[in-house]
Amino acid sequence: MDTPQKIANGAKPWIEQAETPFIRISNLTKKFGEFTAVDNITLDIYREELFCLLGGSGCGKSTLLRMLAGFENPTSGRVEIDGQDMANVPAYARPTNMMFQSYALFPHMTVEKNVAYGLMRDGVSKSDAADQVADMLNLVQLSEFAKRKPEQLSGGQRQRVALARSLIKKPKLLLLDEPLGALDKKLREETQFELINIQESLGVTFIVVTHDQEEAMTLSTRIGVMDQGEIVQVGEPHEVYEFPQTRFVADFIGSVNIFEGRVSADATDYVRIHSQEGDCDIHVSHGVSCTENQKLWFAIRPEKLTISREKPRGKFNFVKGVIDEIAYQGNLSVYRIKLASGKIVRVTKSNRARHDGDAFSWDDNVYVSWDEAAGVVLAQ
Amino acid sequence: MKKNSWFVTIATTLGFAFLYIPIISLIIFSFNKSKLVTVWAGFSTKWYAKLLNDPQILGAAWISLKIAFLSASLALILGTLGALVLVRFRRFHGKSLLSGMITAPLVMPDVIIGLSLLLLFVGMEAMFGWPAGRGLTTIVIAHTTFCMAYVAVVVQSRLVDMDESLEEAALDLGAKPTRVFFDITLPVIAPALVSGWLLSFTLSLDDLVIASFVSGPGASTLPMVIFSKVRLGVSPDINALATIIIVVVAIGVVIASTQMKPKKVS
Numbered sequence: 001m002d003t004p005q006k007i008a009n010g011a012k013p014w015i016e017q018a019e020t021p022f023i024r025i026s027n028l029t030k031k032f033g034e035f036t037a038v039d040n041i042t043l044d045i046y047r048e049e050l051f052c053l054l055g056g057s058g059c060g061k062s063t064l065l066r067m068l069a070g071f072e073n074p075t076s077g078r079v080e081i082d083g084q085d086m087a088n089v090p091a092y093a094r095p096t097n098m099m100f101q102s103y104a105l106f107p108h109m110t111v112e113k114n115v116a117y118g119l120m121r122d123g124v125s126k127s128d129a130a131d132q133v134a135d136m137l138n139l140v141q142l143s144e145f146a147k148r149k150p151e152q153l154s155g156g157q158r159q160r161v162a163l164a165r166s167l168i169k170k171p172k173l174l175l176l177d178e179p180l181g182a183l184d185k186k187l188r189e190e191t192q193f194e195l196i197n198i199q200e201s202l203g204v205t206f207i208v209v210t211h212d213q214e215e216a217m218t219l220s221t222r223i224g225v226m227d228q229g230e231i232v233q234v235g236e237p238h239e240v241y242e243f244p245q246t247r248f249v250a251d252f253i254g255s256v257n258i259f260e261g262r263v264s265a266d267a268t269d270y271v272r273i274h275s276q277e278g279d280c281d282i283h284v285s286h287g288v289s290c291t292e293n294q295k296l297w298f299a300i301r302p303e304k305l306t307i308s309r310e311k312p313r314g315k316f317n318f319v320k321g322v323i324d325e326i327a328y329q330g331n332l333s334v335y336r337i338k339l340a341s342g343k344i345v346r347v348t349k350s351n352r353a354r355h356d357g358d359a360f361s362w363d364d365n366v367y368v369s370w371d372e373a374a375g376v377v378l379a380q
Numbered sequence: 381m382k383k384n385s386w387f388v389t390i391a392t393t394l395g396f397a398f399l400y401i402p403i404i405s406l407i408i409f410s411f412n413k414s415k416l417v418t419v420w421a422g423f424s425t426k427w428y429a430k431l432l433n434d435p436q437i438l439g440a441a442w443i444s445l446k447i448a449f450l451s452a453s454l455a456l457i458l459g460t461l462g463a464l465v466l467v468r469f470r471r472f473h474g475k476s477l478l479s480g481m482i483t484a485p486l487v488m489p490d491v492i493i494g495l496s497l498l499l500l501f502v503g504m505e506a507m508f509g510w511p512a513g514r515g516l517t518t519i520v521i522a523h524t525t526f527c528m529a530y531v532a533v534v535v536q537s538r539l540v541d542m543d544e545s546l547e548e549a550a551l552d553l554g555a556k557p558t559r560v561f562f563d564i565t566l567p568v569i570a571p572a573l574v575s576g577w578l579l580s581f582t583l584s585l586d587d588l589v590i591a592s593f594v595s596g597p598g599a600s601t602l603p604m605v606i607f608s609k610v611r612l613g614v615s616p617d618i619n620a621l622a623t624i625i626i627v628v629v630a631i632g633v634v635i636a637s638t639q640m641k642p643k644k645v646s
Contacts, residue, residue: 069548069552070552071548071551071552091548091551091552092551092552092553092554092555092556092557093554094552096552097552097553098548098549098552100545100548100549101545102543102545104543104545104546104548104549106546106549106550106564107546107568108567108568117550117553117555117563118553118554121553121554121555121559122554165549165553166552169553169554
């Protein structure tokens with residue numbers, strides 16, 4: 001068998017048809033009484049991926065993770081890890097380890113003992129275990145805290161102990177439940193990159209559960225967006241952001257303006273949509289499979305919109321409104337523009353100059369325009 | 381720091397005086413030379429000497445300690461198991477009824493517990509000849525029954541507070557369920573086990589009513605002996621005995637509180 005190309009080097013096994021998936025989840029369902037937490041999910045994940053399950057609270061992402069770890073038994077369906085069916089494998093015998101949201105550090109053991117726990121259960125000799133623990137603590141930069149108890153550590157240090165403990169057995173698959181959720185924003189950003197470095201240097205497959213879309217975008221090779229127990233879209237971060245398939249995904253990831261409209265012209269290489277609520281005609285420079293007069297949604301990100309005082313040329317792709325609200329955020333400003341129909345359009349503009357003499361102000365009459373390839377047409 | 385108001389100072393003083401003046405006077409009178417309990421006639425330790433040569437008191441103290449130790453240990457095991465079932469197992473039919481019933485002995489009058497246990501023991505002896513007669517065994521069983529309820533309540537509250545993902549983490553790292561219990565669950569709930577055991581031990585040492593019901597010849601506990609002596613008039617050697625018990629308990633409390641204090645974060 002030839003060694004597959006490393007994901008860290010830019011390979012994309014999910015595109016190559018020949019690659020065998022490392023984790024195969026097929027028709028997996030979990031019901032708690034009447035409530036369906038995970039609804040018939042089928043998903044393939046490849047070796048050395050850093051896959052993010054992204055969704056709001058109660059969407060079933062944690063339940064899916066717990067089924068992979070073996071803490072919950074599926075109601076139906078199948079989980080396969082590296083070709084092995086996990087149906088009758090108890091949690092303590094699975095080739096997976098988990099990093100818990102609460103970190104779940106054993107309070108009565110030192111950092112060293114916490115990290116060594118998994119090795120001791122495998123019957124690794126004391127001296128071997130001590131060496132491996134020392135290496136691991138070195139990797140997460142905690143060597144000097146080896147003798148401390150968890151209660152004597154800061155949040156960030158505990159997070160790293162939890163990571164070290166879950167990595168020490170070199171699991172085939174590491175499951176991370178909101179790994180950065182308890183850290184403050186600045187620390188979270190630093191830790192994100194540390195996590196990626198560790199993942200790439202060890203070559204372990206990661207599945208991360210998160211509700212934070214920025215975190216998912218930064219960390220992952222691919223994102224699976226979940227809603228009400230189902231996976232609604234799987235894709236690389238830029239695909240999920242730029243080519244959402246549903247209004248839910250477009251709205252959940254980043255912020256977006258959505259215009260409801262009907263198809264007014266449908267050709268092979270373009271489509272035109274008339275939107276009542278935007279009082280505008282939208283021209284999209286690619287074909288869309290639709291029928292005349294069909295109801296559609298046009299989604300466009302705030303940063304792809306341009307504000308101007310002058311009316312743009314042409315008949316398409318602009319709306320007219322009044323600036324209702326301006327939020328200055330330092331690096332960029334967010335404008336909320338009210339259209340005649342009452343609809344609010346969000347536009348972001350990066351503040352490139354330190355002093356903008358021609359800045360827009362409240363109650364200015366403006367036009368908001370966009371490029372014919374800047375938005376996405378959504379059928380649902 | 382703000383000065384305490386006169387009201388707080390007076391209330392505290394009065395409260396503690398109310399609690400401790402009887403005990404202090406008891407300790408003082410244990411060193412009284414006179415045979416009369418209420419008349420001070422000079423310092424003496426003769427009542428302590430007399431106590432140490434009194435086989436009845438010493439025997440009763442030994443029996444009480446044995447009973448307290450045995451029933452506290454049995455109650456610890458049974459109460460912990462009960463708490464585990466009530467906290468950790470998935471909802472089952474009658475779970476809330478059971479968890480209510482386990483705390484019932486806490487509010488049940490001692491007289492009722494004692495009487496019902498006596499009837500049970502008599503009935504059991506008539507049916508299968510065990511326990512043969514009443515004595516140490518029946519007192520241990522009786523004390524275990526009501527101490528178990530206290531242990532279950534104490535351990536239950538600790539288990540509810542415990543993060544269940546600790547156990548899952550150990551399981552995930554390759555420990556089998558029994559191993560998880562001894563490596564993780566037990567150490568985490570250890571403080572509750574210690575206080576449950578100590579509580580049971582004191583409750584058993586303290587009990588007069590239930591023991592009186594289920595005791596038999598040759599198995600008089602210390603409270604029973606003290607009570608029967610006092611009925612014939614308070615004698616100063618009881619003061620001496622009480623002083624010894626107070627000192628032992630005080631030492632125990634000090635040790636327990638220094639051991640249980642959570643360690644300071646450095």
